[in-house]
Amino acid sequence: MEAVFNTAKIMPKGQITIPADIRKKMGLSVGDRLALISDGTRIIIMNPAVYAMDALHATMDGEWEKAGIHSEDDLFDLLSEVREARRSKNESLD
Numbered sequence: 001m002e003a004v005f006n007t008a009k010i011m012p013k014g015q016i017t018i019p020a021d022i023r024k025k026m027g028l029s030v031g032d033r034l035a036l037i038s039d040g041t042r043i044i045i046m047n048p049a050v051y052a053m054d055a056l057h058a059t060m061d062g063e064w065e066k067a068g069i070h071s072e073d074d075l076f077d078l079l080s081e082v083r084e085a086r087r088s089k090n091e092s093l094d
Contacts, residue, residue, distance in 0.1 A: 035047065
């Protein structure tokens with residue numbers, strides 16, 4: 001994806017107008033919410049859902065391996081075990 005460069009002026013109340021070419025490229029429209037992330041030297045403006053997914057990925061990094069899941073088959077095996085455990089628990093409550 002090609003980067004788009006533009007500038008915005010900060011108004012007295014701290015507001016900025018996102019230039020039309022950037023709004024179009026990001027698919028933004030009136031009322032949309034944005035995530036603003038600062039690392040101290042820059043501000044990143046993102047779709048909040050994308051930011052949340054990035055944060056989840058960072059949190060979960062390496063967790064699959066720790067749980068012994070190295071393939072899709074491992075995942076399906078784990079799901080089967082969890083479902084069976086839930087079935088057994090529900091049957092014992094009856």
